Amino acid sequence: MRKAFLSLLVLASTQGCQQKTVFHQATSSPEELQTHTEVFKKRIEKVGDNIYVAIGYGLANSILIEGKDSTIIVDCMESMEAGEEVKRTFDSICSKPVKAIIYTHFHTDHTSGAKALAGNTQPDVFAQELLPHYLDQTAAVVRYITEKRAYRMFGVYLEKDALVNCGIGPELHIHEGSELGVLRPTVTFRDSLDVTVAGIHLKMYHAPGETPDQLMVWLPETKTLLCGDNLYKAFPNLYTIRGTGYRDVNLWKNSLDKMRYLHPEVIVPSHTEVIRGAETAYKILTDYRDAIQFVHDQTVRGMNKGLTPDELAETVILPEHLQQNEWLKEFYGKTKWSVRTVFDGYMGFFDGNPTALLPLGKNERAKKLEQLAGGKSKLAEQIEQAMNNKEFQWALELTDNYLALYPDDKKVLEHRINSLIALGSAQSNPNARHYYLTCALELQGLKNEGLIKPTPDLVKDIPLSSIFNGMAAHLNPEKSIDVQQRVLFNFTDSKKQWMVEIRKGVAEVQPFKTGEPDITIHVKEVVWKELAAKIRKPLPTYLSGEVKVDGGQVAFLKFLKLFDLKED
Numbered sequence: 312m313r314k315a316f317l318s319l320l321v322l323a324s325t326q327g328c329q330q331k332t333v334f335h336q337a338t339s340s341p342e343e344l345q346t347h348t349e350v351f352k353k354r355i356e357k358v359g360d361n362i363y364v365a366i367g368y369g370l371a372n373s374i375l376i377e378g379k380d381s382t383i384i385v386d387c388m389e390s391m392e393a394g395e396e397v398k399r400t401f402d403s404i405c406s407k408p409v410k411a412i413i414y415t416h417f418h419t420d421h422t423s424g425a426k427a428l429a430g431n432t433q434p435d436v437f438a439q440e441l442l443p444h445y446l447d448q449t450a451a452v453v454r455y456i457t458e459k460r461a462y463r464m465f466g467v468y469l470e471k472d473a474l475v476n477c478g479i480g481p482e483l484h485i486h487e488g489s490e491l492g493v494l495r496p497t498v499t500f501r502d503s504l505d506v507t508v509a510g511i512h513l514k515m516y517h518a519p520g521e522t523p524d525q526l527m528v529w530l531p532e533t534k535t536l537l538c539g540d541n542l543y544k545a546f547p548n549l550y551t552i553r554g555t556g557y558r559d560v561n562l563w564k565n566s567l568d569k570m571r572y573l574h575p576e577v578i579v580p581s582h583t584e585v586i587r588g589a590e591t592a593y594k595i596l597t598d599y600r601d602a603i604q605f606v607h608d609q610t611v612r613g614m615n616k617g618l619t620p621d622e623l624a625e626t627v628i629l630p631e632h633l634q635q636n637e638w639l640k641e642f643y644g645k646t647k648w649s650v651r652t653v654f655d656g657y658m659g660f661f662d663g664n665p666t667a668l669l670p671l672g673k674n675e676r677a678k679k680l681e682q683l684a685g686g687k688s689k690l691a692e693q694i695e696q697a698m699n700n701k702e703f704q705w706a707l708e709l710t711d712n713y714l715a716l717y718p719d720d721k722k723v724l725e726h727r728i729n730s731l732i733a734l735g736s737a738q739s740n741p742n743a744r745h746y747y748l749t750c751a752l753e754l755q756g757l758k759n760e761g762l763i764k765p766t767p768d769l770v771k772d773i774p775l776s777s778i779f780n781g782m783a784a785h786l787n788p789e790k791s792i793d794v795q796q797r798v799l800f801n802f803t804d805s806k807k808q809w810m811v812e813i814r815k816g817v818a819e820v821q822p823f824k825t826g827e828p829d830i831t832i833h834v835k836e837v838v839w840k841e842l843a844a845k846i847r848k849p850l851p852t853y854l855s856g857e858v859k860v861d862g863g864q865v866a867f868l869k870f871l872k873l874f875d876l877k878e879d
Contacts, residue, residue: 340475341739347642350544350583351481355400359533361511363404364579369393370465370480371420372581373428374537375401376530378509381410384434385528385537386581387425390763391492393484394424401428410509412494414438415539415581416522417445419491420483426492426768437504438496439517441524446493447777459759460553466745468757473748478643478741479543479582487762495772518570520563521548527566529573534589536575541566542599544583545643549603550652552742557656560607560649567600595638602633606646610653619662620654641740677712687717694726703730728754770844771837775802778843779809779820782874788816791873798870799828802836813873830862830870 353367361377373394374385382405388394409432414422416439425436461467465483466474477483498504504515511530518527520541528537541547541563549560570578571593578586578595586592609627618626624647633639654662661667671679684690690713697706710727714720728751735747753759779800791813800809810828812819819825838857841847852858860867 339736344739348476365397369484373397377405378511381408381509383411385413386421387428389420391427391490394427408432409434411435416525417442422493423491425494436494436496437498439524439526440499457554463746463749464553464742518566520566534576537579543580546639546641548644549649564600564603571596598636606649610650620651623650677715680712703733706730770840783818785874786818787875792816797828799831801833804835833859
């Protein structure tokens with residue numbers, strides 16, 4: 312029973328920390344990537360009379376707007392640690408209390424240091440109305456895979472010389488034991504909001520792009536635009552390799568047009584550097600939106616000619632004047648990835664080639680390729696030859712197939728690791744670079760798991776829906792295919808009830824009682840959340856009588872074993 316509750320801790324939207332292990336690699340990096348690091352030189356940049364931008368303190372910028380008797384903070388860094396450092400710096404500039412916090416969107420690097428930056432105040436927290444949904448959505452359903460891929464993409468486990476920079480910031484300031492301190496929004500809006508805060512008149516506009524909940528902040532008196540993540544000094548991440556839903560590139564382009572026709576004299580992005588001068592700002596915004604439209608239009612044009620994503624990725628190339636724009640260098644997004652996401656956004660996974668309708672399984676294809684090569688030894692020889700010829704992508708593809716059949720072959724694993732290091736070292740795109748290099752580390756023994764330490768206040772705000780929707784997504788159909796069972800969670804403090812009904816491989820979760828339960832769990836909501844987030848230790852909690860089970864502990868243990876849950 313106690314072991315079963317340990318298993319369930321995985322279902323919260325935060326997870327416990329793991330010791331960060333740094334692996335050593337011999338890596339080089341392109342000169343242009345090293346030069347790009349200058350963009351993130353740690354500094355406070357003053358904009359006009361009352362705006363201060365913290366650049367280089369973490370992946371994102373945090374922006375301080377000084378008002379008459381208080382301040383406004385726009386975007387709040389990626390962790391409490393990063394937020395506390397920025398807070399100390401802002402306080403040395405202006406000690407006025409924080410009246411309001413504005414999130415430009417839900418991403419961790421813009422929200423997770425909010426409690427640190429708020430300090431002892433209780434500010435209003437402004438956001439577009441979709442933000443709470445997206446803040447909670449990925450927490451319990453696809454958190455494991457997106458977190459793992461994010462750590463790869465941002466190079467969290469890499470040494471400094473391998474990391475270089477993250478393209479839009481020096482690093483993701485997440486380390487072993489990092490804490491998140493998100494404040495939930497208190498004021499939301501749909502399309503626009505015109506307010507005066509701390510004596511500052513500002514307008515917020517919904518500006519979907521990198522995220523559906525993106526907003527921009529306009530200060531009309533000084534013609535200053537805070538553009539969030541819809542513009543930064545790198546090619547836009549129209550698709551992110553850590554994984555995301557479709558980013559509607561047409562909406563992104565339209566949001567940039569909204570910005571252009573405000574004719575800002577100053578633009579303060581939430582990543583990279585400040586843009587000054589109306590003419591410069593207009594030119595950068597125009598080229599940025601033109602690059603997005605070009606990728607969209609030429610992908611659609613090629614689609615209508617019958618080209619596949621692979622063919623489009625090779626043929627859609629930005630015009631020279633856009634390639635040469637320093638705000639469109641591929642230090643974050645890439646044209647090839649963007650083409651693929653546009654195709655997928657319109658057409659889904661199927662590329663139109665009937666070969667892709669029902670392809671061979673991974674192992675079956677590997678066996679066929681082995682036969683084609685002339686057997687196991689011949690396939691291994693081809694990998695060796697590719698490595699000798701420095702054809703590292705081909706070697707990587709061959710090792711995919713070989714290792715599907717012989718996963719413990721140390722020599723081929725070594726070739727795969729060296730291919731990944733070689734490909735990563737050659738990349739000036741940090742996302743691709745870090746992904747290659749971190750995957751190499753994983754093959755060398757790195758356990759790429761959670762580093763984040765949840766705080767009690769953060770856990771308290773986790774919606775129960777995130778926890779229970781996560782349960783449904785973790786049901787093991789092989790274990791539950793013959794099971795029909797109802798389990799009721801009765802939360803004694805909030806008086807809420809959630810029922811989980813198992814029906815032959817499917818878990819229906821509802822925030823109400825759907826029938827007579829086979830098992831009933833009585834527990835306070837806050838206790839259950841703290842157990843799930845590993846803040847509380849299960850044994851003393853149960854011994855204290857804070858969790859009670861009607862229907863038998865053994866039955867509940869069997870229920871928990873129906874789910875694919877990690878254990879400590």
